[in-house]
Amino acid sequence: MKPEVIIIGRPNVGKSTLFNRLVGKKLALVDDQPGVTRDRRMGDAEVAGMTFTVVDTAGWEDEDPDTLPGRMRMQTEVSIEGADAAMFVIDARAGLTPLDEEIARWLREQEVPVVLVANKAEGKAGEAGVYESYSLGLGEPVPLSAEHGEGIADLFGALWPIIGTKSEAAEEAAKFAASEGEETPLGPLKLAIVGRPNAGKSTLINRLLGEDRLLTGPEAGITRDSIAIDWKWTDPKAGPDDPGEREIRLIDTAGMRKKRNVTEKLEKLSVADARRAVDFAEVVVLLLDATQGLEHQDLKIADMVLQEGRALMIAINKWDIAENPSSLFNGIRGALDDGLAQVRGLPLFAVSAKTGKGLDDMLRAAFEIRESWSKRVPTAALNRWFDDAMEANPPPAPGGRRIKLRYITQAGTRPPRFVVFGTRLESLPTSYERYLVNSIRKHLGFDAVPVRVVLKSPK
Numbered sequence: 001m002k003p004e005v006i007i008i009g010r011p012n013v014g015k016s017t018l019f020n021r022l023v024g025k026k027l028a029l030v031d032d033q034p035g036v037t038r039d040r041r042m043g044d045a046e047v048a049g050m051t052f053t054v055v056d057t058a059g060w061e062d063e064d065p066d067t068l069p070g071r072m073r074m075q076t077e078v079s080i081e082g083a084d085a086a087m088f089v090i091d092a093r094a095g096l097t098p099l100d101e102e103i104a105r106w107l108r109e110q111e112v113p114v115v116l117v118a119n120k121a122e123g124k125a126g127e128a129g130v131y132e133s134y135s136l137g138l139g140e141p142v143p144l145s146a147e148h149g150e151g152i153a154d155l156f157g158a159l160w161p162i163i164g165t166k167s168e169a170a171e172e173a174a175k176f177a178a179s180e181g182e183e184t185p186l187g188p189l190k191l192a193i194v195g196r197p198n199a200g201k202s203t204l205i206n207r208l209l210g211e212d213r214l215l216t217g218p219e220a221g222i223t224r225d226s227i228a229i230d231w232k233w234t235d236p237k238a239g240p241d242d243p244g245e246r247e248i249r250l251i252d253t254a255g256m257r258k259k260r261n262v263t264e265k266l267e268k269l270s271v272a273d274a275r276r277a278v279d280f281a282e283v284v285v286l287l288l289d290a291t292q293g294l295e296h297q298d299l300k301i302a303d304m305v306l307q308e309g310r311a312l313m314i315a316i317n318k319w320d321i322a323e324n325p326s327s328l329f330n331g332i333r334g335a336l337d338d339g340l341a342q343v344r345g346l347p348l349f350a351v352s353a354k355t356g357k358g359l360d361d362m363l364r365a366a367f368e369i370r371e372s373w374s375k376r377v378p379t380a381a382l383n384r385w386f387d388d389a390m391e392a393n394p395p396p397a398p399g400g401r402r403i404k405l406r407y408i409t410q411a412g413t414r415p416p417r418f419v420v421f422g423t424r425l426e427s428l429p430t431s432y433e434r435y436l437v438n439s440i441r442k443h444l445g446f447d448a449v450p451v452r453v454v455l456k457s458p459k
């Protein structure tokens, strides 16, 4: 059962406007004339993924502060009995009226939890009314502009403790929404270099660190666990006001397992090593060997990294000894796009661990890709994109009944996760899901980042 929230307030405070805002349709009649009589309306509302039924009452329709018409009041009383919460709306621009005070008095005697909403609070004109409304004894008001859609996040915050647990489909989204504005500094870039044996991982790490820390070469024969090495990379292309120092925590996996004689086992180990590195890493560089090209094993590692939701980059190493470099590059580009259908256009770099070629560009890109991997799209921008995407390519109508996708919210970052709410989702073809994912990636700046989309029907 969906929680039910009832909207109460004297005429003209903006109840219908709020109802429309929450339900997302121009259903209710909005009129400047006070006292326009309406029927009680119900609708499915969603705020940041939290779903509930909203009820707009026609109660309290009398402008005379001294009388409360019994018929109207009874209707409101009936509505409130089944409600899980009440939103009591006042007009912050007009300030409190005796009728507001009377409704407040009545509400304080009811059992239903009340959220006080100070509507029309956009701009400065509503400030005094917001403060005045504390005197109603209904707790802290939520300043809102139903007309302009401002303050909806705060409304969510006020409703969540009351009805949130009943709306568990949105729990993840809610947690995420609650963290909005919390700037989590990204810290050192956690970077792992993975790849098949002999791709040049140890050589590359030595090159980056500028010291001969790891044993390389066919004779090495040592086994190590993955360890983290903290160091500072200086970006030579940093702007004039930026010293360019970037902190990196390099995850040094045991690619470093130099048991060259057991090739088959080694192949398996390189996947196991990569898996372990991925646990620690934000960005993973899959190192290829220019003399070997892209092999099945590489795709397997790449696929695992993406499955785990990490940002992935590909670097073709040993570029100093590559033959036919341009056809090699294009061949690998094409094979990646074909082999990893879930992410097109992965960042691809030609590097040489031996000469240092391409390494600064690769590291700069690693920082950039982490930014998008950690990025949060504001809900408004997200739904603007969503509406466009629905219009450009509406969901299909299998059996003549259209699948409705109504709303999207970002439920997390690192990797970016989204929840799409709609109905008849079980009939949505995977091709359409793919369309959504690709469009998110393309239009919201998540190129080459694994993006998760979950579909949910309101319970």
Ligand code: GDP
Residues within 6 Å of the ligand: 010, 011, 012, 013, 014, 015, 016, 017, 018, 029, 030, 031, 032, 119, 120, 121, 122, 144, 145, 146, 147, 148
């Ligand atoms: P209700 O019938 O009492 O619930 O109120 P309505 O939703 O019909 O709104 C009454 C009037 O207030 C309409 O002219 C709305 O356009 C206006 N209104 C509603 N919300 C806002 C708001 O947030 N800011 C401003 N400035 N006007 C609003």
Ligand code: GDP
Residues within 6 Å of the ligand: 195, 196, 197, 198, 199, 200, 201, 202, 203, 204, 215, 216, 217, 218, 255, 256, 317, 318, 319, 320, 321, 351, 352, 353, 354, 355
């Ligand atoms: P790992 O098993 O992935 O750690 O690979 P190593 O770092 O041990 O390198 C394997 C072999 O490739 C060694 O002989 C390296 O000297 C060689 N190698 C690594 N990077 C390069 C490179 O950029 N160019 C060339 N020509 N050889 C490289």
